[in-house]
Amino acid sequence: MPSVQPLVEVEHLYKVFGDHPELALELLDQGYDKSAIFERTGLTVGVRDASFTIYAGEVFVIMGLSGSGKSTLLRLLNRLIEPTSGTVRIHGTDVTAMDAAALIALRRREMSMVFQSFALLPHLSVRENAEFGLDIAGEAKAARHERAQAALEQVGLAPYADIYPDELSGGMQQRVGLARALAVDPSLMLMDEAFSALDPLIRREMQDELLRLQRESTRTVVFISHDLDEALRIGHRIAIMEGGRILQVGTPGEILNDPADDYVRSFFRGVD
Ligand code: ADP
Ligand code: MG
Numbered sequence: 112m113p114s115v116q117p118l119v120e121v122e123h124l125y126k127v128f129g130d131h132p133e134l135a136l137e138l139l140d141q142g143y144d145k146s147a148i149f150e151r152t153g154l155t156v157g158v159r160d161a162s163f164t165i166y167a168g169e170v171f172v173i174m175g176l177s178g179s180g181k182s183t184l185l186r187l188l189n190r191l192i193e194p195t196s197g198t199v200r201i202h203g204t205d206v207t208a209m210d211a212a213a214l215i216a217l218r219r220r221e222m223s224m225v226f227q228s229f230a231l232l233p234h235l236s237v238r239e240n241a242e243f244g245l246d247i248a249g250e251a252k253a254a255r256h257e258r259a260q261a262a263l264e265q266v267g268l269a270p271y272a273d274i275y276p277d278e279l280s281g282g283m284q285q286r287v288g289l290a291r292a293l294a295v296d297p298s299l300m301l302m303d304e305a306f307s308a309l310d311p312l313i314r315r316e317m318q319d320e321l322l323r324l325q326r327e328s329t330r331t332v333v334f335i336s337h338d339l340d341e342a343l344r345i346g347h348r349i350a351i352m353e354g355g356r357i358l359q360v361g362t363p364g365e366i367l368n369d370p371a372d373d374y375v376r377s378f379f380r381g382v383d
């Protein structure tokens with residue numbers, strides 16, 4: 112179960128892509144929307160005034176159509192993207208104010224990412240891929256080996272440690288991606304459409320796997336999905352995005368029974 116301990120606290124977070132982003136902030140203030148701002152200035156509003164808290168041990172799903180700002184929001188959490196304004200705190204520390212060295216240390220210690228494209232290195236074996244994040248984190252070789260091995264065992268890949276990614280199916284490749292993320296023992300896993308490229312059956316299997324791993328270690332997961340069933344299945348809470356804004360954050364029950372507006376209602380129509 113998720114706790115009441117805040118892990119990630121986001122306040123009034125904005126990301127505008129393009130030169131002189133402050134222009135877009137002014138126009139937002141004046142009531143212009145994303146498309147009007149783009150027409151007038153060529154600036155793209157990626158994320159607009161996002162405020163929410165993610166609690167330790169929860170699976171927090173970010174949902175929305177393509178282009179709604181999900182990936183931008185996720186990348187703002189570990190500052191792979193610089194915010195235009197607003198704050199992100201992790202364990203109470205303002206990530207947006209950290210210098211580069213502190214930020215890198217925090218990412219190594221606390222976070223890992225899993226990508227839709229798996230992002231495996233083809234010339235490295237399964238084990239070496241699982242070790243990769245640890246390599247970057249500067250772990251000693253023996254410790255790296257041990258932690259990667261443990262992560263591979265967690266996702267059922269131990270027998271495949273010495274083969275290469277292209278010998279594996281898509282589902283298995285994403286297990287390697289998962290093992291690589293788990294090996295660093297992150298408190299926060301950031302997953303961007305991590306299962307979207309997988310076949311429906313394998314995808315379900317991976318969702319179950321993720322939930323099992325998450326429960327066992329009370330890890331916190333931020334999971335982007337554009338798939339309704341997936342969001343409802345794995346999310347403790349779901350944030351619905353549209354046009355860079357978060358329209359609602361709530362449990363699946365809250366969102367289904369008490370949608371914040373017509374957009375959210377129509378998004379979830381037909382789900383029971
Ligand atoms: P999603 O992940 O929900 O599909 P994104 O976060 O990728 O959405 O994109 C949100 C908006 O920001 C889109 O309008 C997209 O075109 C824009 N965007 C994303 N990244 C960039 C970038 N690097 N430069 C300019 N615009 C971007
Ligand atoms: Mg995306």
